[in-house]
Amino acid sequence: MRLLAAIATGLALLGAVPVPTAKAPEPSASTSPAPSAPSAVTWGVAPSSATEPNGRAAFGYKLDPGATLTDHVAVTNHSTRPLTLNLYASDAFTTAQGGFDLLAGGRQPTDVGAWVRLTRSALTIPSTSRLVVPFTLTVPTNATPGDHAGGIVASLAATAADAQGNQVAVDHRVGARIYLRVTGELQPALVVEELRVRHTGSRNPVVGGTLTATFTVRNTGNVRLTGRPTLGVAGPFGLGRRTVDTPALPEILPGGELTTTVRMTGVPPLVRLSASAAVTPDAVGDQVLDPPPAVDTAQVAVWAVPWPQLALLTLVALVGWALVAARRRRARQTARALAAAREEGRTQASQEAGRTSDGQDATVPATTGVDPRVGSGGQATPDLPTPDATA
Template identity: 45%
Template sequence: MTSTPPTRTLLTALLTCLLVLFAGPTVHASVQDTGGKGRSTFGVQPSGPKKPDRRSDFSYSVTPGAAVWDHIAVLNHSARPLTLKVYASDAFNTTDGGFDLLAEGVRSKDAGSWIRTARSRVVIPARSRAVVPFTLTVPAGVAPGDHAAGLVASLASSRPDGKGDRVALEQRVGARVHIRVAGELKPGLAVQDVRATYHGTANPFGTGSATVSYTVRNTGNIRLGARGTVRFANSLSGPLRAPGVETIKELLPGNSVRVTATVRGLFPAVRSTATVNLDAIPVGGDIDPALPSATGSAGFWTVPWALLALLVLAAGLTVALVRRRRRRRPRGAAPGARGPGAGPRPPPDTAHPEQEP
């Protein structure tokens, strides 16, 4: 008797979690059904009590202790019924600045825990939709500022892998939920952990490149974007601006993003400096005044190893030539000795003191 291959779980949040990253108000996902029933396509959209509306996300301005009632539409575009889970989850920034949600089963501690859907699972007929009410209850003692979450519809499925095992898949789509709690707003950005490295060249008189990486952290209580510039300088090179530094579109409070930038044409001058300047930019039409800026820098070694090697080689050749010339002198010959045929040495010019009578 043969045993059934074990089922292995595959977390697919990065592959299938689409969180309103484009302009359209509806977010869709599709997956090929391995049971031969065709492709399953479904989506989510902010909605009124009867039908979807034109909002691109859920955005609320609330006070501590407030409650909000709203709806999300879950749409089935497939030719067969679908059973979907519906739940809320905390949002966070990925390391590259993307917007993502906690994996299913991970407990939410912020805005995701404030949302309760009327149904946790819905069965939607083919080419139909279900409108699911939900309640947002803001805790009384919550900190002011921005809090982010997502409302998710997910489909569980499975497929075989190359080893014959069944791989469990979860495909998710979600709509963003942005909540601003009334109170003192404190925008803040910080540049942290700046590290720079020089990449030299084999040309003793050439230039190399330098790479800097740094962390941008939102230290305030509202979501912000950030536009940065990176410059490198030393005693031989004026400020060189690194090209292609991407603008951070949205950074949630308390979250951080790692950024890397590279510049070419930097002369090695033993010691150089990389300086990062950041300007905050508003997100989602915010008009908060006095948006902050931030600066960070790091010194790093830019040693001209190729030039030093050339100088060492030149010094070694000079020493070798001097030693060779010394070895060619006749043995016993003192410095300044005259060779054969040089003629008599002139008498020394000596003075004769007068004798006393």
């Protein structure tokens, strides 16, 4: 079964840059990548005078509400065969990645794309030839002040097979940008929304982790702007405060938004971090913003538990406890050994004293049979006369 679908490819809207023959145009944000354009087919769209392209990178105007002007667009066929192209104007928008794109071919414009009237909507251009088409741009009397962006597109309809083998209609587009500023009060402003931050610890406990912040920058004013994002982080009581600047954002159209991601490395895990994302609005091109727009900031708190550091401290504590326990165990073993040695020494001393006492008793000479008359000096005591019992 043939599946008919209109797939709008991306636009070469950096001026009048033709799509290279060997490459498929960049897909728009809302569609899948389209098959390549037919081989050997290349064309370009550029601002022009009444006769030929005049070197302008885009259609740029500054008009009052209700004003009308006439200009020209040149469509060039660089191919070696004729081309039949559709020519129309549409509104621009900022993609989520910060690209400049136009509404799909089937969507009706409501802004500057609706204010453009082309004298021709279909072109058949001979090989290696150019057609210059006039158009008028009429600003409504109730147009809002500020910047309005769109483009003029030359598209080639073709069919191709998708990944499932279905036949799809493919719209290859090349265009030139339109930048219109309607006079009136300008209100440039960028805001930071949907800030999401996470901290990823490092396996190396000595170094810090990575702080990743993703946030949306929305243009809430009426002037197309770029901006310079800044990511800041600090721990409790302002410890470890750091900031990092990033390259400027792409152009953001009024009402548009884009999502950006900023990373900061070497962030210490101080348990509870305060992260802030700020964006400083800047003018696009040679615009002058006077006074400068305010800087918008969003702030969130994020947990940064130092798991590697805690693991290291736990390991150090366990090693210290093991060393202290081993020292105490050795001390107890030494004390027990000393006590046992003392006890053994006392036991041996007691046994030795007992053996010594038993030997002295065995060698003392006997004293029986000694003449009692012999004194201690070895002399005999003289016999004393026996008293007379009758005296």
